[in-house]
Amino acid sequence: MTPKPDLQALEKAIAAPRGEFHRDYLQVKDLRVSFDGFVAVDGVDLVVTSGDLRFLIGPNGAGKTTLIDAITGLAKATGSATFGGVELLGMPSHKIVRAAVGRTFQTASVIEELSVLQNLDIAAGMGRKSRELLRRRKTVPTEVELALETIGLTGLVNAPAGVLAHGQKQWLEIGMLLVQDARCLLLDEPVAGMSAIEREQTGELLKRIGEQRTVVVVEHDMEFLRNFANSVTVLHQGKVLAEGTVAEVQADPKVIEVYLGETHAAA
């Protein structure tokens, strides 16, 4: 006998937005983080699909970094955060990296004494002994070569990371996520402190890597957001205040009141 179709599940699937059918998407459900009774993230729901360059904005202390910390195993949280169907909450950070989820920090965490190539090699964790990692290579593995090309540092492969410009260090960090094969990248204020040219180059880089990956960018720079965001989520006091296109979010009275007010008044 043919089993009866589950009409409820079918209706749900038909009603679901297109992104829901991709396995490669980040889904956060009712995520909460509290520090000694202070609720920093308060029931956040979020879906970010592959190919969508999502910006996460909000006033200082809104919970943006804590949300990323929770997804990457650095802050204890309740609720759920999955990527590609894999539950990340409760996993140790190194396993989250293996689940193809990577993040950068507000301050670049490259090893300044080591070359660009050695930093990428270490990130790739290619099973080479630490002594070998420190020796110069004669050939560069393909994935490292591709990452170097993507981040525009091919010409600086043997330069110590310490001599890189501020922007280049951030790009190297992004490169380190690429060689780890991160398909979900969570970037915490990647253009803070960058020059206008570096910001523009970073935006182009994010567009390129975001085409086939799930990318979430925490940012305060509104001009950068207007130029490069595909969609925006606004956090306020640990909750999602608004979500939509740049135009929708910018026109939202709630967002203007709590976040954009000063920027608009200044303009």
Ligand SMILES: Nc1ncnc2c1ncn2[C@@H]1O[C@H](COP(=O)(O)OP(=O)(O)OP(=O)(O)O)[C@@H](O)[C@H]1O
């Ligand atoms: N380890 C911690 N212990 C206690 N409180 C914390 C801790 N980390 C963050 N907080 C608090 O949680 C709230 C959210 O902080 P968070 O850094 O996530 O905000 P944010 O939106 O990233 O802010 P900003 O834009 O300034 O970086 C803040 O009130 C902060 O003081």
